[in-house]
Amino acid sequence: MNDVGQAAGAAAQVGQAAAPLRIALLGCGVVGSQVARLLTEQAASLAARAGGPLEIAGIAVRRPGAERIAGVSPALITGDAASLVRRPDVDIVVELIGGIEPARSLLLAALESGRSVVTANKALVARDGAELHQAASDHGADLYYEAAVAGAIPLLRALRESLAGDRVRRVLGIVNGTTNFILDRMDSHGADFDSALAEAQRLGYAEADPTADVQGHDAAAKAAILAGLAFHTQVTSADVFTEGITGVTAADMASARSLGFVIKLLAICERTDGGVSVRVHPAMIPREHPLAAVREAYNAVFVEAEAAGRLMFYGAGAGGQPTASAVLGDIVAVARNRRAGMRGPEPVASAGLPAIPMDNALTRYYVALDVVDRPGVLAPVAESFARRGVSIKVVHQEGRGEDASLIIVTHTAPEAALAATVAELAAMDSVRDVDSVLRVEGEVGE
DSSP states (O other): OOHHHHHHHHHHHHHHOOOOOEEEEEEHHHHHHHHHHHHTHHHHHHHHHHHHHHEEEEESSSSSTTTOOOSSSSGGSSSSSHHHOOOTTTEEEEEESSSTTTTHHHHHHOOOOOOOOEEOHHHHHHHHHHHHHHHHTTTTOEEEGGGGGGTTTOOHHHHIIITTSSEEEEEEEOOOOOHHHHHHHHHHHOHHHHHHHHHHTTTTTSSOOOOHHTTTTTHHHHHHHHHHHTTTTOGGGGGGGESSTTTTHHHHHHHHHHEEEEEEEEEEEETTTTTEEEEEEEEEEEETGGOOOOOOOOEEEEEETTTEEHHHHEESSHHHHHHHHHHHHHHHHHHHHHHHHHOOOOOOSSSOOOOGGGGGGGGEEEEEEEESSSTSSHHHHHHHHHHOOEEEEEEESSOGGGGGGEEEOOEEHHHHHHHHHHHHHTTTTEEEEEEEEEEEEOOTOO
């Protein structure tokens, strides 16, 4: 046997000799069932990587009598999550229920009893992450949540560990697969929002109630987590300016194409001298930007750091198996820590940076105006921008007569100045309507 084979054999022997660590699995839906399956099917290889066996102590579900999980004994299934979390033979609690309660109470109970926690619950971590981390620290437990953002993409570990010695300035990306699928269909197939959403639901990319996705709340929770880790400061979902994609029209897509742009729902986290700006909203980006090529339900995130420069993370951002991969990675990390008698690295919220209001954020705008087709219309429009110090980068007219539209793209300016300008434009006699307002982000080379 060669050296590699001997090392692998030795690792497997060590894994089998160690006492098993027992896992309480809370929730067994799309992701949870994949985690249970992989823990069972890959038990030997996981034991070698985790330093010893990993066993399922129990699986808590809402309807225990109706659940049938392939390869899992029905005796492991229970409807009493609270009792399962407190069982003395449980070492690690894996929470895949989602939502705030009862997940919050269950995880606090687990951490306060010294049990380590792995969760994919972005909404909970974004809202109550500080409390959960404090409980973990106070009781010597681990709290891992790689699967909460961008599915299988190892993004949070990179921010928390690999870039801990660098200064991250900006995080920009697509972190919601449902909205990316919808916007991609609107761009590539000319579909309107409703038909693209219906297709996403038919294919399983969107829930029956897609509100959290299309209104931007899912991406906002992820943005809060990313900003907190990237900038070493406390950020909650309440600090994130959030705007969804329901107002994006087929006409917006056509205009974007004519200008060489594509529309994406972006999570944007920026560190400035004044604090941290975190926002989620649809935005136009140039078609040559790498994010423009992110299709279907995939995720991609740019991280810009002082020493490391620009890094791009790309991959499957959702789905049972990709998300289960991230969960299992956290389980293995937690198991190694427990067997070594140590805790994993904690995110440090030492910077104490304030959240910058959206009015102070620096953005660019695309504005489409339905205007009266007569000489002199452009002058008062341009004057309105100039009065607030907003410089126009591109302006052109589309159509004639009743179909006349004025398309304007600005340079960077404070959000408040741009919003005030748009409000004034809407009141002008020569402007019949403000058809569309979108932000413009991500110019190549910036």
